[in-house]
Amino acid sequence: MAEAAARIGRPSREAVANAVLALALLAAPLIALQAGEPYYVNLSTRVAILAMAGVGLNLALGYGGMVSFGHAAFFGLGGYVAGIAAHHAFNYDLFMAWPVELEGTNQLLAIWPVALLVSGLAALLIGAFSLRTAGVQFIMITLAFAQMIYYFAISFPDYGGEDGLPIYTRNALPGLNTFDPLTFFLVAYGALMLAIGFTWVIMGARFGAALQAARMNETRLATTGIAPYPVKLTAFVLSGMITGLAGALFADLNGFVDPSMLSWHRSGEIMIFVILGGVGRLFGPVAGAALFVLMELFIGQWTEHWMLVLGLVLLTVVLFASGGLMGLLAGKPRHD
């Protein structure tokens, strides 16, 4: 906790880098609008949402040391909540008739809590089983559970199966026009900043100290009288919920949801945001997601084989440049 407090206390290089990243992401769509390039507004929204998915994973992976290879499950479930709610609202039919009658809705203030609830419950179930193991088994099991949900989504035809579900009109917020790209960007940006703020608050609290201790040495944590399992499970659930909410936003941004949101490539991508940015760094996922989207854009214009370039860049970062982008911008972290 002392180290977290120290980081909060004085403006470190990392704090400056964080502020620059936050402002740059906010400025990007405004500059794009000024320059008459509205395409880049949606691109900025994409960065904000993907970064938020990474912020969720970072809580489990970076701070808690739980290498989840299944976070696409939560991302996709959040997306499907938005898609299914909009689907029933569009068709004026019921989601379920028993035991209570539930209609669809296009109100984000109703959709988001449900997305948080569904992804949180899924994370509770997956985490409860997966955290019985550690290390390489944990990686494989989280991957396997995410695949289970992926295959279910593909084989269950009511919600589009392999084709997915369209969201014909973007879900709404009272008093705001979510169709306006800049408004929707600000919604996504606000959600991202809330998620980062939430991470910052809990990592500065006793819970955060316990979580970091669970990552470094579970036995020592246990000898101080704190059971590691509930701490890690709580962090895993919170992590899944943040990524789930990002998924709901992502579905609305794209106007559809399909099983690829649940695929293991997506899990790998979310992991890449965290690693490219810097594991366990507050703004790491923002830096990572921005770099990823920019690489996708610019290398994608230059060659259709941009995944090859991404693979080689990732390989180089892992083999020779651990610490990620935040490591370059703000130096080594002060702990471990």
Place this chain on the structure above:
Amino acid sequence: MTYALVVEQALNGLQLGVTLFLMAAGLTLVFGVMGLINLAHGSLYMVGAFVCAWVAGATGSFWIGLLAGMAAAAAAGALIEIGVMRRLYARDHLDQVLATFALILVFAEGTRMIFGAQPLWLDMPAALSGSVTLPGGAPYPVYRLAIIGTGIAVAVGLYLLISRTRLGMRIRAGESDREMIGALGIDIRTLYTVVFALGAALAGLAGALVGALESVQIGMGEPVLILAFVVIVIGGIGSVKGALIGSVLVGVVDTMGRIGLPELFKLAMPASAATQFGASVASMAIYLLMAAILVVKPRGLFPVHG
């Protein structure tokens, strides 16, 4: 559900099981000896299938293609072991996951650049393209029986290799104490390359064999890789025996679930709903099996000590 259908599906399950074993054996050996988690194992499966299809197409002989596919997978395996994996043994699992995920991207795009985006077709050899009559009267393709036979032969061969030969002794020694066998004068770097290439050759063999049943395409290794992960989690990571039993269990449960569960649900709900719901649940059956086994044995059925 007739008797003939059950026999047929049980054999299909066994065939899926031995295919998974060919994949899982390499994964679990590499993890047991080097402590490495290799996501790119599915790419080696794909390399085996592509090279087999290409060489078989060029030479007209499935058998030359099969050998070429295995050799190419082994060579690709040795290459990535020397170029990449070697730097990862001392790293944590996160670095291993990311580096091997990066390799998947490189292999997939590399294959697309070399062979194009269209799937390749691989014909099964004429000698194995007939069918036999099963007890119960249903015809069954000889080729699938040959795959089952190959899988059993590989399992026996691996058992003999590991328990009876000098190389096997070194592999077992490498699993229990890396520093010690280095201190005894054994070239551990070569041993690692050999083990990795052996696992890669088995993955290539699996890919080439399955390539004649399904189309040879980019990404074909990924579903198999994930099933192989489920297998080694169930069997116990590092245990070849666990990989064998886990493979057959997963293969049979998956295949039988797909025909059995819809029938089971028909007892309680209308036929069309039962078919649909049963198929959806069946796609999750092996993962539920994995979860159930983990509740009882968190380290798998045959946990490896250490």
